[in-house]
Amino acid sequence: MEFDVLLRSAEQQYPALRQRCEAFDEELIADLTTVGGPKYAEIATLAFRQTLAAHKLAADFDGTPLMFPKENFSNGCISTVDVFYPSAPFFLLFNPHMLTAQMMPILEYARTPRWPHPFAPHDLGTYPQANGQVYGGGEVSADSQMPVEESANMIILLGALAKLDGKGALAQRYAAQAKKWAEYLDDKGYDPENQLCTDDFAGHLAHNTNLSIKAIVALGAYAKTCEAAHQAEAAKTWREIAENMAQRWVKDAADGDHTRLAFDKPGTWSQKYNLVWDRVLDLKLFPPELARSEAAFYLTKLNKYGLPLDNRATYTKLDWCLWTGALTGERAHFDAIVSPVHAFVVETPSRVPLTDWFSTVDAKQVGFQARSVVGGIFMPMIADPAMWEKWSKRAK
Secondary structure: OOHHHHHHHHHHHHHHHHHHHHHHHHHHHHHHHHHHHHHHHHHHHHHHHHHHHOEEEEEOOOOOEEEEEEOOOOOOEEOOHHHHHHHHHHHHHHOHHHHHHHHHHHHHHHOOOOOOOOOOOOOOEEOOOOOOOOOOOOOOOOOOOOHHHHHHHHHHHHHHHHHHHOOOHHHHHOHHHHHHHHHHHHHHOOOOOOEOOOOHHHOOEOOEHHHHHHHHHHHHHHHHHHHHOOOHHHHHHHHHHHHHHHHHHHHHOEOOOOEOOEOOOOOOOEOOHHHHHHHHOOOOOOOHHHHHHHHHHHOOOOEOOEOOOEOOOOEEEHHHHHHHHOOOOOHHHHHHHHHHHHHHHHHOOOOOOOOOEEEOOOOOEEEOOOOHHHHHHHHHHHOOHHHHHHHHOOOO
């Protein structure tokens, strides 16, 4: 198309496009407000563009869409699994096909001979070259990897996509990888060894109870993908494994009126943000009173600008706070978590692109900015079944 024709076409289309955009904005803000109130709507509005901006769309040899996120402001990895895991609520809400496009490069890589490990990869390389994992031990060793984290992340997202399409198409296509990772979680996931999780800035931690929840929920999600694929016997087996783990977890993690940071650390606590998937995917693995008791305890730990990630420091993560706020579905609990987060956004002296890692005491940025993980702010929207169905069905 000649440039002058392009300009004339843009001018002609502008009124209609502007009208469509304004209608979209108005409807979305109204729905965000319905789900979480005006403060939540303002935070989500701020995160919308940033979530998309950290990605690059490409096409495979056969035209299949592929989408590559960049791990902004940390090590610059491409297709980091624990970056597109927190951002996933955004894509599950507005266009699940875009989440599929993010997962496929990792799934393809994992089934090549280059990936020797029984757990899922962390990344595909350093942006913009997707030429093999660079984090930790990479393809060479299991040192400084996130084996439970990434394996559970991939399976949970496969389960979320199966919930939407009713068939588990992506999980069936990569059935060998999903099964291998589920078996790994069955063996290693309940009581994780000393290793990193997505909150790797906090260092290695053994017996991480929140990571254990992630593994348990992932096995429940895997059972759902088996069910969607009409594998009734496998679905029953994996469901029983997840149920038994969940029952054991409630006892082992208990610490009076809350649960521990690690199984072997009494007197500690942490945000159990991974528990939200039990509600979102309708797994019903954990008793509802667990989320309610955790929520009540968190309200005793709130600082001026939010809920700390755990008892080790006063910093927090923006995305996880919103997941924690959505644990119970109770508006009073959600408002109590979101209100100080909104205060952080308004009052922070760190005038940078939205940071997801900040101090709950003085609202200053601790690290990270301009990252796509803020797509996790849309978790309350997919935790509302009607909203999730309404918006996701519009995806083409």
